[in-house]
Amino acid sequence: MTYVIAEPCVDVLDKACIEECPVDCIYEGNRMLYIHPDECVDCGACEPVCPVEAIFYEDDVPDEWAPYTKANVDFFDELGSPGGASKVGKIDKDDPFVAEQPAKEE
Structure with a gap:
């Protein structure tokens, strides 16, 4: 099991979770952040610092945001497991x- 970033993060990219993550497993795409399912150690440090409450334990993702669980996994299909987000920087893509x-209004 792992943590998942869901819809509230789309077009927000606050990044407080990145700074809190002790294993550097939160990667930045163009429109949202993604937690690497194989690198996450389930510590939960990211969840309370998310200002938009977008981070959920995998089993607790609300039903309406369930597709984000798959999106967090599929985002890493081509990337694999580089062993830390800081090694690769921002990734110029998002899961399809x-x-x-739709873009969020500002």
Whole structure:
């Protein structure tokens, strides 16, 4: 099991969770952040610092945001497991499910 970032993060990218993550497993895409399912150690440090409450334990993702669990996994299909987000920096893509979401109004 792992933590998942869901819809409230789309187009927000606050990044407080990145600074709190002790294992550097939160990666930045174009429109949202993604937690690497194989690198996450389930510590939960990211969850309370998210200002938009977008981070959930995998079993607790609300039903309406369930597709984000798959999006967090699929985002890493090509990337694999580089062993830390700081090694790769911002990744110029999003999972297709996230990319096709309507833009949030500012």
